[in-house]
Amino acid sequence: MRAMKKCEIILKAANEVFLESGYEKSTVKDIAMQAGVGKGTIYEYFSSKEELFTQMMQSVASYVFNDIKEIIFHADSIEELLEGFSKKCILLIDEHADKLQVLTQDLEHISKDLQKWLMNEEIKLHVALTSKLKQFISSKQMKNVQPESAAWTILNMVRLAVHLKLIINEKRTEDFLREQIHILLYGMK
Amino acid sequence: MRAMKKCEIILKAANEVFLESGYEKSTVKDIAMQAGVGKGTIYEYFSSKEELFTQMMQSVASYVFNDIKEIIFHADSIEELLEGFSKKCILLIDEHADKLQVLTQDLEHISKDLQKWLMNEEIKLHVALTSKLKQFISSKQMKNVQPESAAWTILNMVRLAVHLKLIINEKRTEDFLREQIHILLYGMK
Amino acid sequence: MRAMKKCEIILKAANEVFLESGYEKSTVKDIAMQAGVGKGTIYEYFSSKEELFTQMMQSVASYVFNDIKEIIFHADSIEELLEGFSKKCILLIDEHADKLQVLTQDLEHISKDLQKWLMNEEIKLHVALTSKLKQFISSKQMKNVQPESAAWTILNMVRLAVHLKLIINEKRTEDFLREQIHILLYGMK
Amino acid sequence: MRAMKKCEIILKAANEVFLESGYEKSTVKDIAMQAGVGKGTIYEYFSSKEELFTQMMQSVASYVFNDIKEIIFHADSIEELLEGFSKKCILLIDEHADKLQVLTQDLEHISKDLQKWLMNEEIKLHVALTSKLKQFISSKQMKNVQPESAAWTILNMVRLAVHLKLIINEKRTEDFLREQIHILLYGMK
DNA sequence: TATGAATGAGCATTCATTCAT
DNA sequence: TATGAATGAATGCTCATTCAT
CATH class of the missing domain: 1.10.357.10 (Tetracycline Repressor, domain 2)
Structure with a gap:
């Protein structure tokens, strides 16, 4: 399997977390952890939650x-x-x-x-x-x-x-x- | 128009605010203001948001x-x-x-x-x-x-x-x- | 037994409630209820909690x-x-x-x-x-x-x-x- | 004086504030101010007051x-x-x-x-x-x-x-x- | 005098976002 | 580029106190 780009890794994690818990109950920290990246990294690729x-x-x-x-x-x-x-x-x-x-x-x-x-x-x-x-x-x-x-x-x-x-x-x-x-x-x- | 009971006034305001903004974006303060009552008053009639x-x-x-x-x-x-x-x-x-x-x-x-x-x-x-x-x-x-x-x-x-x-x-x-x-x-x- | 004065009734209730729950956890409402009087009445006899x-x-x-x-x-x-x-x-x-x-x-x-x-x-x-x-x-x-x-x-x-x-x-x-x-x-x- | 860790700074501030005012009268905001940190920072190191x-x-x-x-x-x-x-x-x-x-x-x-x-x-x-x-x-x-x-x-x-x-x-x-x-x-x- | 409905200041806690490293 | 420590605005809820009746 080829390496996924950071951006894709984060989207995949967002998918899993958001669809598991809904928007309000999902936190950026959860998504960062699920993606295995730092919280700040998410803001390099997406401007907001x-x-x-x-x-x-x-x-x-x-x-x-x-x-x-x-x-x-x-x-x-x-x-x-x-x-x-x-x-x-x-x-x-x-x-x-x-x-x-x-x-x-x-x-x-x-x-x-x-x-x-x-x-x-x-x-x-x-x-x-x-x-x-x-x-x-x-x-x-x-x-x-x-x-x-x-x-x-x-x-x-x-x-x-x-x-x-x-x-x-x-x-x-x-x-x-x-x-x-x-x-x-x-x-x- | 006849006088409404506080309870009804609050429910009406809740109706307007919740249905305008959704649950999460509505605040108890907003509803209180919309009802024209204090925040505490809401908790006299309803135990929680x-x-x-x-x-x-x-x-x-x-x-x-x-x-x-x-x-x-x-x-x-x-x-x-x-x-x-x-x-x-x-x-x-x-x-x-x-x-x-x-x-x-x-x-x-x-x-x-x-x-x-x-x-x-x-x-x-x-x-x-x-x-x-x-x-x-x-x-x-x-x-x-x-x-x-x-x-x-x-x-x-x-x-x-x-x-x-x-x-x-x-x-x-x-x-x-x-x-x-x-x-x-x-x-x- | 002779009738107690309101003041004494309230003090007795305060005694029971405060000594049961401590100062912070006791509420004026609790004391009023224990005394069988209205909350406002307490403020006729005592200036504050x-x-x-x-x-x-x-x-x-x-x-x-x-x-x-x-x-x-x-x-x-x-x-x-x-x-x-x-x-x-x-x-x-x-x-x-x-x-x-x-x-x-x-x-x-x-x-x-x-x-x-x-x-x-x-x-x-x-x-x-x-x-x-x-x-x-x-x-x-x-x-x-x-x-x-x-x-x-x-x-x-x-x-x-x-x-x-x-x-x-x-x-x-x-x-x-x-x-x-x-x-x-x-x-x- | 050597640099203290945030955790120690907060504990020191808590020490000063709590022991000055007692538990109930001390606020997390007071402790944060005394420690010279934001309120949220305290919750990074301690789960509750x-x-x-x-x-x-x-x-x-x-x-x-x-x-x-x-x-x-x-x-x-x-x-x-x-x-x-x-x-x-x-x-x-x-x-x-x-x-x-x-x-x-x-x-x-x-x-x-x-x-x-x-x-x-x-x-x-x-x-x-x-x-x-x-x-x-x-x-x-x-x-x-x-x-x-x-x-x-x-x-x-x-x-x-x-x-x-x-x-x-x-x-x-x-x-x-x-x-x-x-x-x-x-x-x- | 007696009441309790109404109030709003005050609090602990959360979390999206920033920024120095 | 990547990070996570630091932040503080925002919120639901409590309760001492007031005041119109």
Whole structure:
């Protein structure tokens, strides 16, 4: 394995600490220790705790957005899209359950810039999905539903999945998502 | 306007301050100033900052849960239910926009008791809605969809509405909700 | 039993609370509750917490000083004096063990006036005891020891008794006092 | 003068402030100012105000206990022991007058561990002194007095000395101690 | 006279940030 | 470049005291 740059080492540590404890309960000292560097070193690479948090969030969010983009891009049918989507939801949650809590709870600490970036990324996703749905509609795979609205409905499945898994602690989340897909397919096809 | 009790004045101020700035950034001093009372006075009525937050959250949540219960209880058809639901979403958001952010973000600061209460209230809502859907299914108003899953799908509309209105700042939220209802109706009827 | 005056009721409550918990840990509210009066009422009779403490201490100290004066005054022989003295020590400690802790620990909170008064009372005791010892010396009951020094030695037995009983928790305190008396008698007679 | 370590500077300042004002009236800010460091710096070296107090007390007490142990250990006769003891009392008081007040008054704020340690040290002193007295008794230097009781009587001279010097402000304390020794010698030899 | 609701000064403690080395 | 000792602003909470009723 190649040597990581200091900057990356710190980001990795920030990732681990922030997503374990949340923004307020994480201290710069904790992150420095986790990274195996001095507290001062962090300020050589990041101007503040908030900037470190913001960059960490951006890297995590990029990863998630890319995963979802892939699914949208490669789907050849509405069924494939919905199933790929729900599978990815379950996978993300199982892998990153603890992290997702923080992703949704500490949004207030990210910079205005990142807030806009997040919003834009989500809108890009929405645009891509809308466009894909339009293809399905024009190729008669789908009813003539309003594609923008349908796109939001689909993206919103992520929120339901997270809520059921993490808050309600519902074991049958997967079944429920599958069933929701059936309803949507009935409604859309 | 009639005289409010100190306790109510403080709760109102807590409501305004917490929901404006979030739990961590709100200070007891801020709330005291907003209420127009001394810092010590707050501790005459609430044993800690956390208890004040918890009580404020409970009162807001009660109000929202009751509104939604009403809709589920009084709906005579699936159309009425979905439309009532989406209208109420829009209304709640327009009325309480600022509050809903915090309602979802600072859950970690409420007491374990309130956390359980919130979860239970939501599950009660789910149970009530599931039961209503079963009626619709047995009276052939609806297809034989899995009612528990459909219930979560419907409840999850709240989350989409909040997200579109507050985060994405989407003006056409109302239209999108309406369209989502059409899809669900197609899928369920 | 006759009705106590408010002032006395409060002093009695202060006695109970202060001697139970010490000055700093006792609150005016506690004392008011113990007295069964309102917090404000205390300030009708005492100008501050410190004054209340001072007056309470003075009344307790008066009681102890009087007890000891009695012994000195009525003793007809050096043996009687020493034995009366040690018995009274044990008695006071057994009766008021808890209180004596505070009597010695919170002296910093009493007014300068009471500090002087306490010192004067002790010096009066010393003077009385010195005078008694001089009688014993002139009547050849005692060796020609320096009476002032012997008086301090005797008064100091109280401190030893308190220390052994309360700090060291020595069960044989009584025996040790008795033995000390023997030594002093040997030395003095 | 050589450079002191921060830790020692803070302990020295704590010593001065605590022993001047007592535990409750001393503030961490005062100690920081006295030490010429920031408030936060104190918490780099001591985990709390109580720990700082406890460590300060232990260092002072160690010093006193060691001084007294020396005297007991090196005394070859009962006269030498008593005289050494009383001289050391006077010396300690002149050197550490202010400190001794607090040493006896704020014991409630030291950790349970230190409380036990103090009691044990005193009991060790008592044991050592008792053992020495037994030697003197078996070598016929002393009458057959109960050595344990005599040991407490001697140790208690410290308390008398402190009281006379600090509370009564008696100038002739030294004379009185000397005279007490005579009485004890008469009584014991 | 008696009250207790209201107050705010005061405290211990935390932690992001700085800067001399 | 890397460090971590030093800092002090900021905060939740307590409680003696006041004062309107």
